[in-house]
């Protein structure tokens with residue numbers, strides 16, 4: 060994990076550079092600035108966050124003023140302006156999740172990880188943050204860990220997911236209550252009877 | 261051309277015009293914060309809402325193009341209610357600290373709150389506060405007052421071309437600030453203060469020293485560079501508090517360079533406010549009559565050839581005319597207004613003017629800059645060139661300093677040989693000029709002051725003739741001056757008369773003893789040590805190099821303290837106006853010369869400024885008309901000769917300090933310490949000196 064101090068310079072790995080070129084090629088010539096968001100994402104995947112060296116590297120690559128890149132970075136919360144742990148735990152506390160018990164999820168997460176909102180565990184493994192709606196309200200409450208969503212959480216399942224990660228396992232993402240994706244809890248509630256209109260007895 | 265109805269009046273306007281602009285053509289002013297006619301449309305403040313029939317919601321008139329048959333209401337109950345809502349939101353987080361705000365009395369937010377604000381707040385919650393940013397010695401920030409109109413961001417990116425400001429964060433956390441490590445040191449940064457519609461960006465040197473309504477406003481003309489920008493001098497008592505630009509689309513649009521704006525504290529420092537005569541090696545204060553007596557004692561009976569005069573960079577035409585006449589009366593032809601030794605000949609006007617005119621540069625489609633850095637020599641002109649470049653279809657190149665000019669250009673090297681190659685057609689840029697419809701050349705003083713100045717000028721002239729820079733109805737041959745006085749001096753013919761010596765000759769003569777009396781009319785930029793044992797009489801406003809060398813010092817007025825004629829680099833005759841009186845015993849320069857002529861027993865033939873100006877018109881008819889540029893007839897320029905291998909550089913090395921006024925200014929000293937000599941703010945790398 061890099062810390063704020065040790066990001067003094069940044070450059071894409073050979074592989075990512077290749078990737079970056081492909082991304083830039085998607086946009087018409089002279090419009091390469093449109094690639095700023097995917098490139099920032101690519102850089103963040105490489106080093107975990109988008110510090111000033113990342114901003115300047117990308118600004119130069121896309122021939123734009125660094126301030127324009129910094130505006131993008133500070134606008135979107137998904138770009139980390141500070142280093143994060145190996146697991147970036149983002150707990151949704153917006154309205155639907157709140158109504159469905161995100162308080163309990165958050166509390167459990169803080170307890171299990173032993174850190175407060177916004178902090179990183181001492182071993183540098185977990186960073187816990189509170190976020191706004193992640194668009195999975197139908198499976199509220201939920202949290203996002205790196206690229207995966209863990210949904211239908213209870214304090215217990217929250218604990219189970221985090222403990223598993225601690226042990227180095229990879230818990231299954233998706234709903235933790237057993238339902239399939241966002242299908243109704245307890246199985247389908249429509250189309251149970253497959254006979255049509257007049258066929259009905 | 262679409263027809264539409266605005267507040268019951270039917271008008272026809274060009275397609276693509278916005279509702280706000282259309283309304284303006286019939287005198288309806290729509291309130292706005294973010295819209296500015298010289299900046300890109302942002303449409304983010306929503307103060308300009310109007311109602312358009314058949315549209316479901318009020319629309320932002322600054323961003324909405326007119327449509328055929330639109331029926332617009334700019335001031336009905338709905339519109340007023342919408343604007344009141346916008347205003348209420350704007351004021352939620354505004355500190356409402358008008359009583360202690362320097363913008364108070366000239367604040368758009370304050371004015372419009374009178375029209376659309378409530379008489380009390382419904383907002384009970386906590387207000388947001390924003391940390392102030394550090395923008396350097398010129399701009400004071402009060403970021404809590406910022407209404408996020410983004411005018412400052414757009415100006416610094418679009419007009420100044422040094423994109424260091426941006427909106428960081430989002431929604432409630434949005435703050436306007438600068439990029440980490442970048443300095444807000446554009447040579448045009450003072451304009452941010454004018455553009456900011458609220459008191460978020462204010463004049464730092466003048467902080468807390470004035471209230472807008474107690475200042476006396478005098479419209480005048482700038483003399484800090486050779487553009488002659490239109491300015492307004494805001495004074496209180498006998499003090500210039502601040503200098504603002506006025507609109508003059510021919511020259512400065514509505515911008516002003518930082519030196520022209522902020523060097524005004526130099527008008528109060530280092531001033532000569534009485535006469536001095538050197539006694540036993542030190543200058544001792546004395547009276548006008550004693551000072552004149554000291555001069556008379558030296559000059560009377562002296563052969564004319566032993567007397568000489570050099571005029572400085574801010575000397576007005578009246579003074580030079582008077583001096584010229586006085587020297588003629590004394591039988592001397594030794595005089596020069598080109599203290600830098602520029603190889604420009606008086607009389608051949610087209611060879612020393614900015615012929616395309618400043619506004620005309622917007623028509624050029626190819627540009628070659630020779631020995632000049634317009635960004636620090638004339639920042640406002642540089643912004644014009646950038647504006648031209650932004651429109652596209654414009655190719656520029658420079659032979660001279662390698663620097664960031666804020667517009668794309670090729671650096672062709674800094675040797676005069678490159679110019680020779682282009683002129684000979686052996687360089688690809690020759691074709692660029694040839695193929696352009698309206699090619700232009702800008703030649704700076706840096707190229708003209710060397711030994712080979714005349715040769716470079718001749719090469720440039722040849723190139724101009726060969727490539728269509730000079731054609732029917734177009735003259736793109738442009739000499740860019742750095743001194744406000746220079747064109748006026750050449751126009752009035754303040755150059756060696758028959759048998760007389762030029763600056764270099766005068767200096768050599770002073771050293772050898774051939775010349776024993778030298779008058780310096782505000783000339784501070786020559787090497788004073790090389791004046792030998794000559795008796796030096798200095799006329800000027802500031803205790804700068806000239807006064808220190810002088811044997812007699814005669815205090816005169818600065819450009820803010822007199823009505824004086826200057827001719828800008830285009831050849832535009834303009835007059836400054838008296839805003840304050842000269843300090844102490846200082847007098848207007850020409851009056852000093854007139855009085856001196858009496859003392860010397862050679863009274864000049866004019867007693868009033870009117871007569872003097874008639875005398876100027878008699879010596880050159882251009883002085884008859886103010887404010888316009890008369891096209892000068894092309895008659896070649898320069899003289900062929902050998903080129904030296906000295907690299908071509910700008911005539912100015914520190915933008916912030918070029919004349920006695922700016923050298924006396926504390927603000928300019930702070931800028932030099934913080935920003936260096938200018939041109940440095942676009943560095944993408946952290947410099948380590950700025951946090």
Ligand code: SF4
Pocket residue numbers: 405406407408409410411412413436455456457458460461
């Ligand atoms: S500082 Fe002034 S000009 Fe800049 S965004 Fe804020 S209100 Fe607008």
Ligand code: FES
Pocket residue numbers: 151152153154155156157191192193194195196199200201
């Ligand atoms: S409210 Fe939590 S995902 Fe939408």
Ligand code: FES
Pocket residue numbers: 291292293294295302303304305306307308309320321322323
């Ligand atoms: S002036 Fe139209 S939105 Fe600001």
